Amino acid sequence: xxxxxxxxxxxxxxxxxxxxxxxxxxxxxxxxxxxxxxxxxxxxxxxxxxxxxxxxxxxxxxxxxxxxxxxxxxxxxxxxxxxxxxxxxxxxxxxxxxxxxxxxxxxxxxxxxxxxxxxxxxxxxxxxxxxxxxxxxxxxxxxxxxxxxxxxxxxxxxxxxxxxxxxxxxxxxxxxxxxxxxxxxxxxxxxxxxxxxxxxxxxxxxxxxxxxxxxxxxxxxxxxxxxxxxxxxxxxxxxxxxxxxxxxxxxxxxxxxxxxxxxxxxxxxxxxxxxxxxxxxxxxxxxxxxxxxxxxxxxxxxxxxxxxxxxxxxxxxxxxxxxxxxxxxxxxxxxxxxxxxxxxxxxxxxxxxxxxxxxxxxxxxxxxxxxxxxxxxxxxxxxxxxxxxxxxxxxxxxxxxxxxxxxxxxxxxxxxxxxxxxxxxxxxxxxxxxxxxxxxxxxxxxxxxxxxx
Amino acid sequence: xxxxxxxxxxxxxxxxxxxxxxxxxxxxxxxxxxxxxxxxxxxxxxxxxxxxxxxxxxxxxxxxxxxxxxxxxxxxxxxxxxxxxxxxxxxxxxxxxxxxxxxxxxxxxxxxxxxxxxxxxxxxxxxxxxxxxxxxxxxxxxxxxxxxxxxxxxxxxxxxxxxxxxxxxxxxxxxxxxxxxxxxxxxxxxxxxxxxxxxxxxxxxxxxxxxxxxxxxxxxxxxxxxxxxxxxxxxxxxxxxxxxxxxxxxxxxxxxxxxxxxxxxxxxxxxxxxxxxxxxxxxxxxxxxxxxxxxxxxxxxxxxxxxxxxxxxxxxxxxxxxxxxxxxxxxxxxxxxxxxxxxxxxxxxxxxxxxxxxxxxxxxxxxxxxxxxxxxxxxxxxxxxxxxxxxxxxxxxxxxxxxxxxxxxxxxxxxxxxxxxxxxxxxxxxxxxxxxxxxxxxxxxxxxxxxxx
Numbered sequence: 001x002x003x004x005x006x007x008x009x010x011x012x013x014x015x016x017x018x019x020x021x022x023x024x025x026x027x028x029x030x031x032x033x034x035x036x037x038x039x040x041x042x043x044x045x046x047x048x049x050x051x052x053x054x055x056x057x058x059x060x061x062x063x064x065x066x067x068x069x070x071x072x073x074x075x076x077x078x079x080x081x082x083x084x085x086x087x088x089x090x091x092x093x094x095x096x097x098x099x100x101x102x103x104x105x106x107x108x109x110x111x112x113x114x115x116x117x118x119x120x121x122x123x124x125x126x127x128x129x130x131x132x133x134x135x136x137x138x139x140x141x142x143x144x145x146x147x148x149x150x151x152x153x154x155x156x157x158x159x160x161x162x163x164x165x166x167x168x169x170x171x172x173x174x175x176x177x178x179x180x181x182x183x184x185x186x187x188x189x190x191x192x193x194x195x196x197x198x199x200x201x202x203x204x205x206x207x208x209x210x211x212x213x214x215x216x217x218x219x220x221x222x223x224x225x226x227x228x229x230x231x232x233x234x235x236x237x238x239x240x241x242x243x244x245x246x247x248x249x250x251x252x253x254x255x256x257x258x259x260x261x262x263x264x265x266x267x268x269x270x271x272x273x274x275x276x277x278x279x280x281x282x283x284x285x286x287x288x289x290x291x292x293x294x295x296x297x298x299x300x301x302x303x304x305x306x307x308x309x310x311x312x313x314x315x316x317x318x319x320x321x322x323x324x325x326x327x328x329x330x331x332x333x334x335x336x337x338x339x340x341x342x343x344x345x346x347x348x349x350x351x352x353x354x355x356x357x358x359x360x361x362x363x364x365x366x367x368x369x370x371x372x373x374x375x376x377x378x379x380x381x382x383x384x385x386x387x388x389x390x391x392x393x394x395x396x397x398x399x400x401x402x403x404x405x406x407x408x409x410x411x412x413x414x415x416x417x418x419x420x421x422x423x424x425x426x427x428x429x430x431x432x433x434x435x436x437x438x439x440x441x442x443x444x445x446x447x448x449x450x451x452x453x
Numbered sequence: 454x455x456x457x458x459x460x461x462x463x464x465x466x467x468x469x470x471x472x473x474x475x476x477x478x479x480x481x482x483x484x485x486x487x488x489x490x491x492x493x494x495x496x497x498x499x500x501x502x503x504x505x506x507x508x509x510x511x512x513x514x515x516x517x518x519x520x521x522x523x524x525x526x527x528x529x530x531x532x533x534x535x536x537x538x539x540x541x542x543x544x545x546x547x548x549x550x551x552x553x554x555x556x557x558x559x560x561x562x563x564x565x566x567x568x569x570x571x572x573x574x575x576x577x578x579x580x581x582x583x584x585x586x587x588x589x590x591x592x593x594x595x596x597x598x599x600x601x602x603x604x605x606x607x608x609x610x611x612x613x614x615x616x617x618x619x620x621x622x623x624x625x626x627x628x629x630x631x632x633x634x635x636x637x638x639x640x641x642x643x644x645x646x647x648x649x650x651x652x653x654x655x656x657x658x659x660x661x662x663x664x665x666x667x668x669x670x671x672x673x674x675x676x677x678x679x680x681x682x683x684x685x686x687x688x689x690x691x692x693x694x695x696x697x698x699x700x701x702x703x704x705x706x707x708x709x710x711x712x713x714x715x716x717x718x719x720x721x722x723x724x725x726x727x728x729x730x731x732x733x734x735x736x737x738x739x740x741x742x743x744x745x746x747x748x749x750x751x752x753x754x755x756x757x758x759x760x761x762x763x764x765x766x767x768x769x770x771x772x773x774x775x776x777x778x779x780x781x782x783x784x785x786x787x788x789x790x791x792x793x794x795x796x797x798x799x800x801x802x803x804x805x806x807x808x809x810x811x812x813x814x815x816x817x818x819x820x821x822x823x824x825x826x827x828x829x830x831x832x833x834x835x836x837x838x839x840x841x842x843x844x845x846x847x848x849x850x851x852x853x854x855x856x857x858x859x860x861x862x863x864x865x866x867x868x869x870x871x872x873x874x875x876x877x878x879x880x881x882x883x884x885x886x887x888x889x890x891x892x893x894x895x896x897x898x899x900x901x902x903x904x905x906x
Contacts, residue, residue: 003463004525004528005463005528010457072457075457075458076830105558107830107831107832150830168872168873169622169869169873172875172876172879173832173869173872173875175879176832176875177826177827370629373629374602374629376529376560377529377599378529378560379560379626379629416562416622416869416870417869419625419626420621420622420625422625422626422628422629423625423628426625426629
């Protein structure tokens, strides 16, 4: 019988993260101070992040060692399995080969602990006592709660209200690891109170939740902020996924024609794809596909421009694909993909043609989720299901073209805390999104005065 | 750094289940027909089970081959990891070594698919079209839904009402795999309607849910019944856990002094312990500890006697530790342990002194669950937490005695669908149980007229 899972031993786990900044065939635009609009200095970021993280954010070293204490936590679930999805292939009747990297095996249920553990470690090492953060679907908040618990840090999570209400058990999970959690916008911060005054029913957004977490962090010297996606150091920490996948594809005697991941901020996609894009820079043929919801189409409908990372304009200005920092996406179930911007690295790689982007409506995404659950057994998170949708479509396209492709996608997380979304899908209460181009133009007009890339 | 997980390759997965019936140093009492009270024949069981399962129920072959089609499904998550719990050891400050077998990695989140897949396979092979079953906490219902999905069988699940109401997302999970689910007692069956007429607020029990599932199964030739615990063939299928654990303990260069599992019907405990009890029969020193809730103390307060497996008296009479088939345990959160009886094999091994039994209150169990979640990261199911409580206590006892023991417990399932129980614990709404000996005596009096063992 054919082998199903390709497993590495703990001793084969990567000892260093891959830093794509070392190999980019183009210059990245500088990050700008939100006040002066001049390139930021490490000192500007010091109130938010520990120095080790700031150094990683700007590093051009190709490989950055993974500290032993971080590796030790990784070993709870890493190396994660690479799985040949024979049953999915059969279910959709494709001649293509489908592999997925199963990041849902972490205690928090997603890839997010890969960076949460690293960030908690560096903060603890530099004497920080408390971390604040935002969370959309709850995957990131759970991951940071878990990581802070391991390093004895307090943890404060602002969870986008629409997800907080829809996923009560994320709250209990986060509390199980000893963290505190608030629905955002909250009354805990000036920024939250201001938004609630304008719109008491505000369903929240990642942009707002980031503003709240940043506001709390800058107010206290021993408190810092932790971001679960977007920034360079987060992409860096996630490359352990792709590094392992490269070893495992070798075990399988294969190499992907296509690498696929969903994109909210971009970290799980970067994690699996960057080590392969390294090969692409070196001449290897590869298609990298970033998948986002039509309800929040930063990469497919956004503008490549300088913008704030948050709604409250507290973060630096970064050059990225953005829908405008005031853009609030509709209430789709893939809460982790409801971000107005995207990783500067992923954005620029899209702009330069190294990555393709596409978007899907949520009903077609849930259809793919159920196809996967009923063939491979595992119930995917709604975010992950975007990658599955694109994988199925790419396999079918190859069949139509009469070719067989090798497709690798990142199974970024399980859906155990998203079952109300499945309920909505089965009871036909799930609606597709009517994206408003008018609203988009209005939001983009608001960033017209910011510096040009 | 020391190795954390001990992983077997797919090719090292056991090819046969271990049947403890081959090695018992005593005779098992016959199973009796509920009507005639005479030993049952295979024909008596044929309306409920396929012939292959009936044969396994009475087989005395030491090893029974695992069909290739079952192995193929097992490989989705098997072999499961054996983990050295360094962080738990450190958290409780013990000198003992703690290992756990992580059965929570199956798509359904517990050990239950080990038998669900086998049962679905044998039923499908014999032309059955639909399976009915009961579920307490939801772990078993999820597992059978998953398994039926793989073999193209319809699946109907009766879920104990107290769990159905407290765990709405189990329903969605079961539906994700294409099964149908009802809260039990339900209006779907005569038995359910009768109980609801007496007590419209009845919180249900495994005994009632079994009656409902059996009633539906016997009414149609192409429909059969599937039980997730108690019976010999279920214990058999679960031995894949202990067989793997034996190989993995060898990899770790260790052998357990103590093997621990929680007991509702007994299957996860039997699964991990029977292959080790085989060694014990052969003279090896070993302590096997079965852990149950004080709210439903079959092994510690029950009578070893013939009793029905269900409340409706539809099942055969088996010799086991029982609290009486009308016993309805209080509404504790470990729904999977709310069964009035226990596996005849486990019961008899307790009676003969090969297994020890003990019981715990739920607050001390949740305390252990949180200690585990905050040290090892993974959030345990309330059932599993019973085994963790006993593990911690055994380690502390060894410390007090100035010795170091090697303890292996079965991490039978994760708690992702039990977070409302954690919520209750954190908000101090969780109450200990006041077990009524008077009620017990009343229930036991009701079985006084049944045949004696």
